[in-house]
Amino acid sequence: MAAVTLLTAGALVFGASACGGRATTHHKPGTSHEQAGGSVGRLLAADDGSGSRLRQVDAEGAPAVTVAVRPDSEDGWNVHLSVRNFRFTPDSVGGAALLGRGHARLFLDGHPLARVYGSWYHLPASLVRGAGGGTRLTARLYADDHTAWAVNSAPVQATTSLSPATPSGAATAPEEGGSATPRPDTTLEIAVSHGKVSPDPGRTEIKKGRTVELRVRSDRADTLHVHGYDKEARLPAGKTVTLTFTADRSGLFEVETHESDLLLTQLVVR
Numbered sequence: 001m002a003a004v005t006l007l008t009a010g011a012l013v014f015g016a017s018a019c020g021g022r023a024t025t026h027h028k029p030g031t032s033h034e035q036a037g038g039s040v041g042r043l044l045a046a047d048d049g050s051g052s053r054l055r056q057v058d059a060e061g062a063p064a065v066t067v068a069v070r071p072d073s074e075d076g077w078n079v080h081l082s083v084r085n086f087r088f089t090p091d092s093v094g095g096a097a098l099l100g101r102g103h104a105r106l107f108l109d110g111h112p113l114a115r116v117y118g119s120w121y122h123l124p125a126s127l128v129r130g131a132g133g134g135t136r137l138t139a140r141l142y143a144d145d146h147t148a149w150a151v152n153s154a155p156v157q158a159t160t161s162l163s164p165a166t167p168s169g170a171a172t173a174p175e176e177g178g179s180a181t182p183r184p185d186t187t188l189e190i191a192v193s194h195g196k197v198s199p200d201p202g203r204t205e206i207k208k209g210r211t212v213e214l215r216v217r218s219d220r221a222d223t224l225h226v227h228g229y230d231k232e233a234r235l236p237a238g239k240t241v242t243l244t245f246t247a248d249r250s251g252l253f254e255v256e257t258h259e260s261d262l263l264l265t266q267l268v269v270r
Helices: 002-017 123-131
Strands: 042-049 055-058 063-073 077-084 101-108 113-118 120-123 136-142 148-149 156-160 186-191 196-198 205-207 210-216 223-226 232-236 241-246 251-257 263-269
Touching: 063 136, 063 156, 063 205, 077 136, 113 120, 113 123, 120 123, 136 148, 156 205, 186 205, 186 263, 210 223, 210 232, 223 241, 232 241
Parallel strands: 055 148, 186 210, 205 263
Antiparallel strands: 042 055, 063 077, 077 120, 101 113, 101 136, 136 156, 156 186, 186 196, 210 241, 223 232, 223 251, 251 263
16 A cells, blocks of 8 residues: 555656646756747748758847958968857757857858857868869858748848968068058859849848948849949849948848849848
8 A cells, every 4th residue: 555655646746747847848947848849930941052941030139140251371261250149059059949049050152161159260271172162151040950040031141252362371462563452341242043043132231331342243134233322233144243332321221133123132231
């Protein structure tokens, strides 16, 4: 009888733990069951182009990223990611999606390059050569469950160009007869082919007052237009056109083509 009583009491204790009482969780203390279940935002059927599903959240308070690179004095480049409403959580990779947490991935001309768990990353020249070379470096933000954070069905990402790497021990010098031309703070390279935009239109955060360079190539004649800044440039078929301007106005600005009416990217100036 005593043994039966103990077993019954034990069953009640475990039952209370499983249904009510103080439930045992397998997620971080202080997080909700919704977060632990990976149901933050809305999981879309579309992916980011590399196989990861898009996890869409509201634009207000959404994660954001900007990327800058500079040649390293010994090898390759130093990549700096500036994030907003986001923090890197390398200890939670593989876990549930928690809003504003996760990691970044780097892509070179659309090809996966590296996974990043902090604001700084050294990109070796050998890694770039091994990936087949390229100049368009994209940083994209992901949740811990490897879904890609998205706003308005577009991945949260930023793109810039890799300048030529400085050989080991070499120093850069201005061109003969004058000083070096200042490099733009943000460079976006965009291609339009058969009515499709590459990379997929996303949002790039830019600090107010910084210089933006748009490098656009279209397979058909068109017109490039930056809304809000009234900047335009003709796009001859098959040629890369560069449009440079200072982002001196705050807000959300769309970059599009006039004739084909394609959204190329969105600029968030703060």
